[in-house]
Amino acid sequence: MISQGEGKTEKDPVQLRCFTYTLIFTKMAQPLRTPVLPAAVIRSASTGTLEVKEPLNFWCGGRMKPKDEKNAERVYEPATGHVLCEMVPCGAEEVDQAVQSAHSAYLKWSKMAGMERARVMLEAARIIREQRDEIAKMEVINNGKSITEARVDIDVAWQCIEYYAGMAGTLAGQHIQLPGGAFAYTRREPLGVCVGIGAWNYPFQIAAWKSAPALACGNAMVFKPSPMTPVTAVMLAEIYAQAGVPEGLFNVVQGAAETGTLLCHHPLVAKVSFTGSVPTGKKIMEMSAKGVKPVTLELGGKSPLIIFKDSELDNAVKGALMANFLSQGEVCCNGTRVFVEREILPKFLEEVVKRTKAIPIGDPLLDGTRMGALISRPHLDRVLGFISQAKKEGARVLCGGEPFVPTDPKLQGGYFMSPCVLDNCTDDMTCVKEEIFGPVMSVLPFDTEEEVLQRANNTTFGLAAGVFTRDVARAHRVAENLQAGTCFINNYNISPVEVPFGGYKMSGFGRENGQVTIEYYSQLKTVVVEMGEVDSLF
Numbered sequence: 001m002i003s004q005g006e007g008k009t010e011k012d013p014v015q016l017r018c019f020t021y022t023l024i025f026t027k028m029a030q031p032l033r034t035p036v037l038p039a040a041v042i043r044s045a046s047t048g049t050l051e052v053k054e055p056l057n058f059w060c061g062g063r064m065k066p067k068d069e070k071n072a073e074r075v076y077e078p079a080t081g082h083v084l085c086e087m088v089p090c091g092a093e094e095v096d097q098a099v100q101s102a103h104s105a106y107l108k109w110s111k112m113a114g115m116e117r118a119r120v121m122l123e124a125a126r127i128i129r130e131q132r133d134e135i136a137k138m139e140v141i142n143n144g145k146s147i148t149e150a151r152v153d154i155d156v157a158w159q160c161i162e163y164y165a166g167m168a169g170t171l172a173g174q175h176i177q178l179p180g181g182a183f184a185y186t187r188r189e190p191l192g193v194c195v196g197i198g199a200w201n202y203p204f205q206i207a208a209w210k211s212a213p214a215l216a217c218g219n220a221m222v223f224k225p226s227p228m229t230p231v232t233a234v235m236l237a238e239i240y241a242q243a244g245v246p247e248g249l250f251n252v253v254q255g256a257a258e259t260g261t262l263l264c265h266h267p268l269v270a271k272v273s274f275t276g277s278v279p280t281g282k283k284i285m286e287m288s289a290k291g292v293k294p295v296t297l298e299l300g301g302k303s304p305l306i307i308f309k310d311s312e313l314d315n316a317v318k319g320a321l322m323a324n325f326l327s328q329g330e331v332c333c334n335g336t337r338v339f340v341e342r343e344i345l346p347k348f349l350e351e352v353v354k355r356t357k358a359i360p361i362g363d364p365l366l367d368g369t370r371m372g373a374l375i376s377r378p379h380l381d382r383v384l385g386f387i388s389q390a391k392k393e394g395a396r397v398l399c400g401g402e403p404f405v406p407t408d409p410k411l412q413g414g415y416f417m418s419p420c421v422l423d424n425c426t427d428d429m430t431c432v433k434e435e436i437f438g439p440v441m442s443v444l445p446f447d448t449e450e451e452v453l454q455r456a457n458n459t460t461f462g463l464a465a466g467v468f469t470r471d472v473a474r475a476h477r478v479a480e481n482l483q484a485g486t487c488f489i490n491n492y493n494i495s496p497v498e499v500p501f502g503g504y505k506m507s508g509f510g511r512e513n514g515q516v517t518i519e520y521y522s523q524l525k526t527v528v529v530e531m532g533e534v535d536s537l538f
């Protein structure tokens with residue numbers, strides 16, 4: 001740890017304070033270097049059997065015990081309702097330790113060549129591939145989604161780290177020739193300590209999506225997962241450490257709003273990247289504004305999916321299911337307002353309902369399951385409440401929308417529901433206007449392209465949108481006119497790491513993934529060089 005103070009000078013009080021502090025807290029608390037859960041324990045676990053007792057914070061290169069356990073909150077396994085672990089929120093002192101730890105690591109990491117950083121990140125990606133099944137299993141146990149989906153999430157996570165590792169060695173500036181032999185050049189420099197704050201629906205993947213571009217650019221990160229899914233971010237921290245990042249480069253602090261607030265206000269934090277709801281996003285922006293810190297906001301959505309009568313119906317039906325039922329409908333970019341051209345509505349509904357009823361719901365650790373449990377009992381109640389409200393407002397439930405109790409006795413306390421298709425919807429209904437974040441598809445008929453575009457855009461959100469048609473010109477015209485950060489043509493919910501992802505309007509700003517995200521985790525310095533005499537006016 002002491003070597004992390006290298007590079008300090010007496011002229012730099014921030015570095016000096018960081019160095020001194022590092023010495024002090026190293027004496028106070030020693031990081032734990034054993035893995036949060038041995039792979040063999042995870043492999044032998046099944047639904048309802050796992051308990052995590054180990055501390056879930058991570059800084060200074062190891063797991064850290066919470067300072068004060070009195071505010072511990074229970075974390076439940078969604079499929080069973082059993083207590084999986086306790087989440088102990090970090091207070092001001094712990095947040096400061098994590099940020100200082102990140103800052104010390106940043107001083108080293110940012111001085112390394114891009115290719116050196118790339119090698120370490122590629123090693124992290126390799127370890128994730130190696131541990132894919134254990135991480136996916138923990139994700140399922142903590143989040144409730146099906147193992148089939150969780151494996152894809154973990155694959156996307158290592159692909160993201162691999163992608164940005166590839167980019168780390170390519171970061172470069174420009175050379176600009178000026179009159180008289182003078183010139184300027186630009187340097188793409190890191191920001192410093194970046195904070196990542198995540199939602200509960202893709203816990204490991206969100207941590208990877210935020211840390212990969214941040215680390216590739218030479219930053220350090222302190223990540224705060226959702227208090228409902230505290231377990232897998234610390235596994236990512238262990239993997240980065242194992243891959244050889246400087247101690248403290250990627251840190252995890254547990255907590256909820258209070259801990260998040262402390263992070264946003266910390267003076268050594270240079271940037272905040274947030275994934276979550278619109279109301280919290282607004283607060284993050286306000287807090288960051290006080291310190292003039294850039295923010296990335298990945299917020300909610302109520303995305304439209306438009307199905308024209310000339311579409312290939314089987315694909316359109318599959319697209320609508322993919323747009324609504326992944327991760328029990330707990331996906332920000334879901335296309336939950338499904339506009340169907342009136343002529344094909346009966347056929348579309350028949351097919352969609354038939355396939356929705358056939359979705360296997362149950363033990364999320366079983367390979368055959370396609371829909372697991374929702375994140376929590378209150379969230380399940382909230383989603384069911386939207387369906388009751390929809391009925392009151394005149395919508396017709398074509399299938400699902402009920403609590404689901406699996407026959408397996410161990411799953412009877414789980415937060416399951418049957419996926420729901422709502423017909424007879426109108427644009428002014430609550431289920432059509434508000435983000436439900438559950439497996440609820442609202443179907444709306446339309447007659448013309450002009451009309452559907454106007455209705456599709458009549459929302460304060462703008463995260464994603466989709467169109468199914470065989471008419472190439474119409475597909476691109478509709479995509480051009482949809483107000484959304486991502487438009488899918490003849491598919492839905494495809495998010496490869498090479499492709500930028502982010503919102504329009506109140507769905508946020510900034511992007512994750514793709515080349516452009518480098519710009520959100522770095523800053524450009526211009527260096528102007530005079531080669532002759534100074535031409536002074538004075």
Ligand SMILES: NC(=O)C1=CN([C@@H]2O[C@H](COP(=O)(O)OP(=O)(O)OC[C@H]3O[C@@H](n4cnc5c(N)ncnc54)[C@H](O)[C@@H]3O)[C@@H](O)[C@H]2O)C=CC1
Pocket residue numbers: 197198199200201202224225226227255256257258259260261264275276277278279280281283284297298299300301331332333435437463507
């Ligand atoms: N656009 C995107 O990429 C995604 C957006 N989301 C959105 O996230 C929402 C669901 O996730 P939730 O976890 O319920 O959202 P949330 O906004 O309640 O919480 C998100 C995170 O912010 C933290 N937080 C809460 N209050 C805070 C405060 N005052 N200061 C700092 N941090 C604070 C929470 O502890 C959590 O880690 C949905 O609206 C969904 O659409 C979810 C996934 C992806």
